Amino acid sequence: xxxxxQTPKFQVLxxxxxxxxxxxxxxxxxxxxxxxxxxxxxLRLIYYSASEGTTDKGEVPNGYNVSRLNKREFSxxxxxxxxxxxxxxxxxxxxxxxxxxxxxxxxxTRLLVL
Amino acid sequence: AQSVTQPDIHITVSEGAxxxxxxxxxxxxxxxxxxYVQSPGQGLQLxxxxxSGDTLVQGIKGFEAExxxxxxxFNLRKxxxxxxxxxxxxxxxxxxxxxxxxxxxxxxxxxxx
Numbered sequence: 001x002x003x004x005x006q007t008p009k010f011q012v013l014x015x016x017x018x019x020x021x022x023x024x025x026x027x028x029x030x031x032x033x034x035x036x037x038x039x040x041x042x043l044r045l046i047y048y049s050a051s052e053g054t055t056d057k058g059e060v061p062n063g064y065n066v067s068r069l070n071k072r073e074f075s076x077x078x079x080x081x082x083x084x085x086x087x088x089x090x091x092x093x094x095x096x097x098x099x100x101x102x103x104x105x106x107x108x109t110r111l112l113v114l
Numbered sequence: 115a116q117s118v119t120q121p122d123i124h125i126t127v128s129e130g131a132x133x134x135x136x137x138x139x140x141x142x143x144x145x146x147x148x149x150y151v152q153s154p155g156q157g158l159q160l161x162x163x164x165x166s167g168d169t170l171v172q173g174i175k176g177f178e179a180e181x182x183x184x185x186x187x188f189n190l191r192k193x194x195x196x197x198x199x200x201x202x203x204x205x206x207x208x209x210x211x212x213x214x215x216x217x218x219x220x221x222x223x224x225x226x227x
Contacts, residue, residue: 004157033214035217040123040219041219042204042217042218042219042220043158043204043206043217044217045214045215048214058214059214090157090158092157092158099146099165099208099212100146100163100165100208102148102160102163103158103160103215105150105157105158105159106157107155107156107157108155108156108157
């Protein structure tokens with residue numbers, strides 16, 4: 001039982017390049033989330049998917065797109081990377097998305113945009 | 115605006131000393147509150163959570179937190195800190211309805227011998 005896995009662990013991009021961050025969970029959870037973590041800013045929600053087939057914007061969605069490929073997988077795409085998107089990205093999941101639920105986090109993807 | 119505030123950016127305590135990390139929230143008659151811990155290079159792990167009932171909540175690793183509605187606070191405590199507790203601690207909350215989880219900016223804990 002791996003929990004939440006993320007690939008890649010680390011990536012360097014040049015400004016304007018595109019890439020997709022992958023996330024998968026094996027806990028049969030319905031809800032999945034993408035956050036970014038910046039120094040002194042805590043975690044901020046980018047997008048979330050309450051259930052398979054649905055996605056919603058979070059606090060900082062600009063410059064990102066997401067795909068809920070199936071119940072297990074939730075990817076985050078940067079179409080044209082910018083230096084402001086240098087950050088650590090965390091994927092998380094929860095059972096049904098209820099407000100009192102625990103979210104389970106992956107180990108993160110560290111992204112550097114030059 | 116709904117927010118979770120952690121007033122202390124960095125705290126240093128001696129091993130064996132007691133610890134209290136502060137967390138305040140704005141808005142929310144019935145908030146759902148959480149404390150997560152992030153060890154260096156790792157994802158976040160839930161320490162404890164509060165959503166109703168007893169205002170003193172016990173968590174993993176010997177941590178506890180007390181919800182005080184009158185002070186809009188949910189402070190995290192541990193009676194005796196171990197070197198392995200050095201990490202970043204995040205308070206988070208769902209402050210109204212079905213709004214997404216909001217995180218504080220985190221408090222980094224250093225433990226010295």
